[in-house]
Amino acid sequence: MKNIQFLILILVLTSSCNFNAKIELPKAETVELKPFPKVQASTFENIFIVDENKCKKWNLPITRFKIEFPNNVKVDSAKIGIENFDYISFQIIENDIVIEEFSIGYSDRNRLFEKEFGEKSAEQTLTNLKKRFPKAKELYKGMAEFYGQTNYQLNAEIEIKEKTPQNFIGIYKMFRTNYYPKTTDFNPVNLSWTANQNSEIMNKADFGTKGLSGEIWKTFEFIE
Numbered sequence: 340m341k342n343i344q345f346l347i348l349i350l351v352l353t354s355s356c357n358f359n360a361k362i363e364l365p366k367a368e369t370v371e372l373k374p375f376p377k378v379q380a381s382t383f384e385n386i387f388i389v390d391e392n393k394c395k396k397w398n399l400p401i402t403r404f405k406i407e408f409p410n411n412v413k414v415d416s417a418k419i420g421i422e423n424f425d426y427i428s429f430q431i432i433e434n435d436i437v438i439e440e441f442s443i444g445y446s447d448r449n450r451l452f453e454k455e456f457g458e459k460s461a462e463q464t465l466t467n468l469k470k471r472f473p474k475a476k477e478l479y480k481g482m483a484e485f486y487g488q489t490n491y492q493l494n495a496e497i498e499i500k501e502k503t504p505q506n507f508i509g510i511y512k513m514f515r516t517n518y519y520p521k522t523t524d525f526n527p528v529n530l531s532w533t534a535n536q537n538s539e540i541m542n543k544a545d546f547g548t549k550g551l552s553g554e555i556w557k558t559f560e561f562i563e
Contacts, residue, residue: 381407384410385410385414387416397423402445402527403520405562406558407558412430415427425445426445429441431551438534439532442530446526446528450490457492461480461493479543492516494512495513497511509535515529515531517529518559521561532547538550540553
């Protein structure tokens with residue numbers, strides 16, 4: 340994913356850090372993976388599928404999921420032979436301005452240490468944001484519920500006064516959290532959003548529920 344946009348990149352670079360190195364984690368049992376079922380798009384025109392074979396080719400942690408998306412969004416996905424941070428990302432663009440961006444990135448966290456990892460990652464992300472955007476605001480950080488899971492969340496805000504070459508301008512709210520499969524055979528994913536003042540997304544509760552990126556997220560499903 341060579342052309343990853345810079346707002347999501349700030350979130351991704353610090354959200355996927357492997358803090359496991361200093362902690363001895365329990366070893367997951369190795370089981371034979373179930374055959375990958377046939378999945379089809381039912382909401383939008385396109386479907387993106389991730390399985391263990393693709394993850395190996397992309398050099399990303401192994402997971403399985405599907406997500407659908409419409410034709411009127413800009414899409415970038417992992418590629419063979421380059422360093423990938425995301426499995427896939429989406430941009431909603433209006434009048435040549437990115438109003439929403441949503442990415443599904445990799446994570447190698449162990450859920451037993453979700454709070455500890457989340458706190459460290461959030462601090463790193465906020466530090467990076469404030470280096471680039473000194474007036475960046477922390478709106479929320481901590482454990483909270485998102486689509487049936489309670490994981491660490493970070494919500495921040497930045498203002499971009501001059502349009503960037505990547506077509507960002509305005510006040511952008513940013514949201515990040517991890518999302519875990521039921522089984523320990525697959526890795527979780529890291530979810531990152533940005534949305535400006537022209538989006539339907541106005542606060543933390545709107546991420547994943549409002550805007551076109553929210554409708555895209557609602558089609559996400561781990562394939563277990």
